Amino acid sequence: MEHYLKLSCMVISYTFFIVCVNSSEVPRPRGVSISRAPLYNPEKDFTCFDGTLTIPFNQVNDDYCDCPDASDEPGTPACPNGSFHCTNAGHKPLNIPSYRVNDGVCDCCDASDEYSNSNANCKNNCNELGRSAREEALKQAELLKAGKQIRADYIQKSTEIKQEKKDKLSELEKNLSEAEKVQAEKESLKNQIEELENAALQKYREIEETEKLKREEAEAAKNREEATETFKLFDSDQNGIVDTTELKTRQTFDKDRNGEVSDEEAKYFLNDKDEVQLEEFIAEAWARIKPFLMMDAGLFKPPTQEKEVEDLEPTEEAPEEIDGSEGEPTEDIDEHEESEGEHEETEEEEEEEEEVTEEPPPEPTKYDEETQKLINQATEARKEFTDAEKEVRHIQSEIKKLEEYLEKDFGPEDEFAVLEEQCFDYEDYEYIYKLCPFDKAVQKPKSNSMETRLGVWSSWVGPDENKYSIMLYDRGQSCWNGPQRSTHVRISCGSENKLTAVSEPNRCEYLFEFTTPAACKEAESDANDDLHDEL
Ligand SMILES: *[C@@H]1O[C@H](CO)[C@@H](O)[C@H](O)[C@H]1NC(C)=O
Numbered sequence: 292m293e294h295y296l297k298l299s300c301m302v303i304s305y306t307f308f309i310v311c312v313n314s315s316e317v318p319r320p321r322g323v324s325i326s327r328a329p330l331y332n333p334e335k336d337f338t339c340f341d342g343t344l345t346i347p348f349n350q351v352n353d354d355y356c357d358c359p360d361a362s363d364e365p366g367t368p369a370c371p372n373g374s375f376h377c378t379n380a381g382h383k384p385l386n387i388p389s390y391r392v393n394d395g396v397c398d399c400c401d402a403s404d405e406y407s408n409s410n411a412n413c414k415n416n417c418n419e420l421g422r423s424a425r426e427e428a429l430k431q432a433e434l435l436k437a438g439k440q441i442r443a444d445y446i447q448k449s450t451e452i453k454q455e456k457k458d459k460l461s462e463l464e465k466n467l468s469e470a471e472k473v474q475a476e477k478e479s480l481k482n483q484i485e486e487l488e489n490a491a492l493q494k495y496r497e498i499e500e501t502e503k504l505k506r507e508e509a510e511a512a513k514n515r516e517e518a519t520e521t522f523k524l525f526d527s528d529q530n531g532i533v534d535t536t537e538l539k540t541r542q543t544f545d546k547d548r549n550g551e552v553s554d555e556e557a558k559y560f561l562n563d564k565d566e567v568q569l570e571e572f573i574a575e576a577w578a579r580i581k582p583f584l585m586m587d588a589g590l591f592k593p594p595t596q597e598k599e600v601e602d603l604e605p606t607e608e609a610p611e612e613i614d615g616s617e618g619e620p621t622e623d624i625d626e627h628e629e630s631e632g633e634h635e636e637t638e639e640e641e642e643e644e645e646e647v648t649e650e651p652p653p654e655p656t657k658y659d660e661e662t663q664k665l666i667n668q669a670t671e672a673r674k675e676f677t678d679a680e681k682e683v684r685h686i687q688s689e690i691k692k693l694e695e696y697l698e699k700d701f702g703p704e705d706e707f708a709v710l711e712e713q714c715f716d717y718e719d720y721e722y723i724y725k726l727c728p729f730d731k732a733v734q735k736p737k738s739n740s741m742e743t744r745l746g747v748w749s750s751w752v753g754p755d756e757n758k759y760s761i762m763l764y765d766r767g768q769s770c771w772n773g774p775q776r777s778t779h780v781r782i783s784c785g786s787e788n789k790l791t792a793v794s795e796p797n798r799c800e801y802l803f804e805f806t807t808p809a810a811c812k813e814a815e816s817d818a819n820d821d822l823h824d825e826l
C-alpha cells in the first residue's frame with residue numbers, strides 16, 4: 292500500500308514513540324482506518340466482511356445499512372452496531388460507535404465524526420492534544436526510567452533480605468532441634484528427681500493428713516460444745532427442751548426486724564419444729580442459729596445490713612470461723628516461704644473478739660535435711676525444664692515469623708519487599724491514615740489516638756494482566772451495624788514511596804492511592820498498540 296501512503300513520521304524521544312502524521316488522506320471510504328483500506332476496493336463489488344452479501348460498491352457509505360455486520364457503513368450512523376474510525380492525525384486514532392457519527396457531539400479531535408453537522412462546530416485540535424499527550428508521555432517515560440533504576444535496586448535488596456531470612460531460618464531449625472533435645476533431657480531429669488521428691492514427701496503428707504483430721508475433730512468438738520452451751524442458755528426452764536416460747540424472747544431471731552419474734556420465725560430456728568431436744572438442736576437447729584448469733588456479736592456482717600445495736604446479753608462464745616473449713620494444705624511445695632514463726636492457735640481461748648481474718652498462711656513444714664535437699668533439687672530441675680520449654684517456644688515463634696515472611700507475595704521479583712516494616716502516612720482534614728504494607732491499614736483521628744483498623748494484609752487483587760496493581764487489606768474493625776472495614780490500595784509508579792490519596796468510595800470500604808518505584812515497569816500490553824493500526 293505504500294505507494295499511496297505518504298506519511299511523515301516524527302521520532303519523538305529517543306526510543307519510545309514514533310508518531311506518524313498523514314500529510315495527505317489515503318483514498319479510502321470515510322470512517323475506515325488505513326490498515327483496513329485495502330478491504331474497500333472501489334474497482335470491485337463489496338462483499339460484507341461476514342460474507343453474507345455482495346453489493347455494488349456505491350452502496351458503501353450510502354447511509355443505508357446493508358450488511359448485518361455493519362461493514363458497508365463504516366462512515367455513517369446507518370448501521371446500529373457499526374464502528375467509526377477517526378484518524379486523528381497529530382494525536383491518537385480512535386474508534387467510536389457509529390451512532391456517534393453526526394450526533395452533534397465532537398468525539399474525534401480531528402472533527403471527522405461530525406462531517407455533515409456544522410452546528411456541532413467541531414474544531415480539529417489533534418495537534419494540541421497530541422503535543423500535550425506526548426509531553427505527558429515523555430514525562431512518564433522519564434519517570435519510568437528513573438523508577439526502573441530504583442526498582443532494580445529494590446529487587447537486589449529484597450534478594451539479599453530474603454537470603455538472610457532463609458539462612459536464619461535454617462539456623463533456627465537446627466537450634467530448634469537442639470533445644471528440643473535439651474528440653475527432653477531436662478524433662479527426664481525433672482521426672483527422676485520428682486519421683487524421689489515425691490517419695491520423700493509422702494511421709495509428710497501422711498502427717499499432714501493426720502493433723503488435718505485432728506483439726507477437724509477438734510473443730511467438731513468445739514462446735515458441739517458451743518451448741519450445747521447455747522442450748523443450755525436458751526432452755527430457760529431447764530427442762531432439756533428448747534421450744535419456740537423460749538426463742539421468742541430473743542430479739543436475735545426477729546428475722547424480718549419488725550420488732551417481734553413470730554411463731555414462724557421461732558420455728559424456723561428450731562428446724563421447723565415447735566421444740567427440740569439437745570441432739571436435734573446440735574445436729575439441725577444449730578446451723579440455722581449460729582449465723583444469727585454471730586451477726587449479733589458483730590462477727591458476721593451480711594453485705595448490706597449494718598449490725599444493729601441491741602441490748603442482748605453477750606454471747607459467751609464468739610465463734611471465729613464462718614465456714615469452719617481450714618485452708619487445705621496443698622502440695623505447692625515450690626512456694627515455701629521460709630518464715631519460721633511458729634504460732635499456735637489456741638482454739639480454747641474464750642474471748643477472741645478479733646475480726647474474722649483471712650486464713651492464716653499455712654505453717655511451713657519443717658523437712659529433714661535429706662528431703663529439703665531433694666525439694667531444692669526438684670525445684671531447680673523444674674525451673675530448668677521450664678526454661679528449656681520456653682526456649683523451644685521462643686524458637687518456634689521466631690520460625691513462624693520467618694515462615695510467614697517468606698510466604699508473603701512481594702511481587703513477581705520481590706520488588707515490594709522493601710516496603711515491609713515501613714509505614715506511610717496520609718493526612719486529611721480530620722484523620723491520619725497509615726499504610727504499613729503487608730501488615731495493615733489504619734485510621735487515627737487527629738483529635739485523639741484511638742486507632743481504627745481498616746484492614747490487615749490479605750493479598751494482591753489486581754486484574755489478571757496486572758495483579759500487582761492493587762492490594763487488599765481486609766478483616767478490619769467492624770463498622771457499627773455494618774460489615775468489617777476493608778481497604779484497597781492502588782499501586783502506581785512514582786519516584787518515591789508515598790501515600791497520595793485516601794477515599795471511602797463505599798461505606799467501610801477505603802481506597803488508598805500509593806506510589807512507589809517498585810511499580811515502575813512497562814505494562815505488558817501498553818504503549819504502541821494504537822499506533823500499530825496505523826503503521
Ligand atoms: C454487534 O456486533 C458484534 C460483532 O461485531 C456482535 O457480536 C454483536 O452481537 C452485535 N450486536 C448487535 C446488537 O447487532
Ligand SMILES: *[C@@H]1O[C@H](CO)[C@@H](O)[C@H](O)[C@H]1NC(C)=O
Pocket residue numbers: 459462463466
Ligand atoms: C542458634 O544457636 C546458636 C548457639 O546457641 C546461637 O549462637 C545463635 O544465635 C542461634 N541462632 C539464632 C538465629 O538465634
Ligand SMILES: [Ca+2]
Pocket residue numbers: 350351352353354355356357363364
Ligand atoms: Ca449501504
Ligand SMILES: [Ca+2]
Pocket residue numbers: 391392393394395396397398399404405
Ligand atoms: Ca459525534
